[in-house]
Amino acid sequence: MSECHDCAGCGPAAMAPFPSGTAAKAVAVIGPPNSGKTTLFNRLTGLRQKVANFPGVTVEQHTGIAELAGGQVVELIDLPGVYSLSPHSEDEQVAYDVLTGRRDDTPKPEAVLLVLDSTNLGRHLMLAAPILALGLPSLIILNMADDLRSRGGTVDTKALSRELGAPVALVSARQGEGIEQVRDFLAGTMDLPTPRSLPVLHDVPKCREWAGRIGSQADYRPPIAPKWTRRLDRVILHPVAGPLIFALVVIAVFQSIFSYVTPLMDGVKWLFEVSGNWIATSLPPSLFRSLLVEGVWKGVGSVIVFLPQVLLLFLFIGILEDSGYLARAALIADRTMARFGLQGKSFIPLLSAYACAVPAILSTRTIENKRDRIATILIAPFMTCAARFPVYTLIIAAFLPNRRLLGFLSVRTVAMIGLYALGFVMAVLTARILKSSILKSGRTPFLLEMPAYRWPTVQSLGLRLFDRSKVFLRRAGTVILLVTVLLWTAAHVPYTHGHPPAIRDSLAGTLGRTIEPVIKPLGFDWKIGIGLITSFAARETIIATLGAIYGMDHPDSTSMDLQSALRQDLTPGAAVALLIFFAFAMQCVSTVAVVRRETGGWKWPIAQFAYMSALAYGGAFLAQHLWRYV
């Protein structure tokens, strides 16, 4: 790395202005974390944006289309939040590569929007030197103008623009104030100052000194400390009140995603049942009808049922993150999480994983440390997700009497709590193993910036929900759909004399009998085998599958018939083995797919799948064999 990229302007920054009156085609948006970069990006692009990962890395890539007056369009590339351009972290590497046109998957930007927090200009201006040194036309955006004003800070943008030799716009992305200047710049209709040669700077202290000098030449007066943030922190980080508020927030989130959302989920389930019945009655009995109703409708419906839960969870995470509480929660949780080798920011994703691992893994994006993030992704599927719940309920109800223990707790509740604890313990153990071996963070310090508290905006929350539900529904629409259609087909071939085969002789049955020798040591027969195969699409699918195999029309986890059928086919030891198998196995195509997406390759999802499957098999084997001695 040549020294001039460290934090430096390399001699005269020869900026090529766009030809006057033409819009640039691709423009990069860059800025330090907490500069309001994403808010500005959302403000400029609205719904015309897409989220992906830069191929091969765990860095998220947002691109969007900004429409300018006169119908011109500009593609905006939102780069990860960085403090400098020295490529030391993956984020900085990606930002640097995109800006210098070294990534084949992203067009080389023709201009740069540099977003800085105007309330903390002294420090944020440090990023201006290396950005301007790139020689691309750049607009310096001083964001959060409303905060700066209300807290008594000032800055002379004209003087700053003169000092930097680049145009400067004072905006508030949240309020929409000053955005037209950004649009003017993008359209190429903004007056640009004479480019200046900037000094060559080699280290952070010199850079900071330069930024301070530029700031004072621009009459920058930093705002007074955010009064309300200090006041709120006195309560939220109070030694006693702090943990109490934290617990209340956690309980409120938990309670909402588990109980208050039930009517909504029941509503979705009901919609799918009613519409399924309607399709069934309005179509003549045929193979196609069977495929549509039994395969597609039921399969996709069983996943979409979770949509209200997922949306609510992301609404909470959005509010917590945008308001600034998430950073405080991470601070409070840090000590406890550090004991497992993790950090405070892993807490919320792991909590979310009790609803569903897919949104949990998506929410690990708030963890900047890549190793901590991957460790969190790898252990999240151990948390007892909502899809395991109906399976646990069915097996527990089939094998355990509804007897009271100690007068108030039922045996079934204790078993359920035990299974939740089992998943948690395994997650913690795995985290410890990972963090003391392949994902060791070394001595990299844990640093957490505490942003000022702000009201979350409806627009930003809405965009986040829209984005996350798109990711979630795409899974249901592709992977789950494919698997349910495959399963339906496997259960209906070979077709003889115009009738589908008995389930035992179907392709699915043959598959189940083929894997029977492998699962025999766990105490499972071929019917459970089919259930296990199908449950890899989504865990709760096993209930529908077993229901179909045992020849029932409307499989239901509380159905007495299914329970008695299970009691005939499984010994108590095998039932325990099945529970343990479900607690440990990564039976979820969506999770595998989302891990691949988030870690930028197949390495981690394959390792995770192998590890969890081995653990599931080993655990179930042990349980089945040790049960005899109980």
Place this chain on the structure above:
Amino acid sequence: MRKAKRQAGMRHLDKNFRAAHTRIEMQLSGNNGVLEASPGSLVDLRRGDEAVLSEIDLPVEDARRLMELGFLPGARVVAGQSAPGGDPRVFQVDGSEIAVRRETARRLKIFRKENLPRPA
């Protein structure tokens, strides 16, 4: 911890209970002694205390991260709130508030009290 309490709103207690007040003062002066005697680090600061960073005793890469966040030698640091138990603690530095774990704060050395560069 005790000083923190005093600042957070025990001022009326100070007025009402002279004994408590004196005890806190005594404890404070004791602390100052410790501060002067040992080469201090950010760990020694209590809530509201202020210090000037002298050096960062960390590998180059980690020191760079900290410096990018404002922890530069010569920077004024004010200790703020902390997680329960005092770790990690928030420090106000260069216009931002950054939470740092104890293990890292120990590596951020501060000038001893008597060497504090006084603003003119």
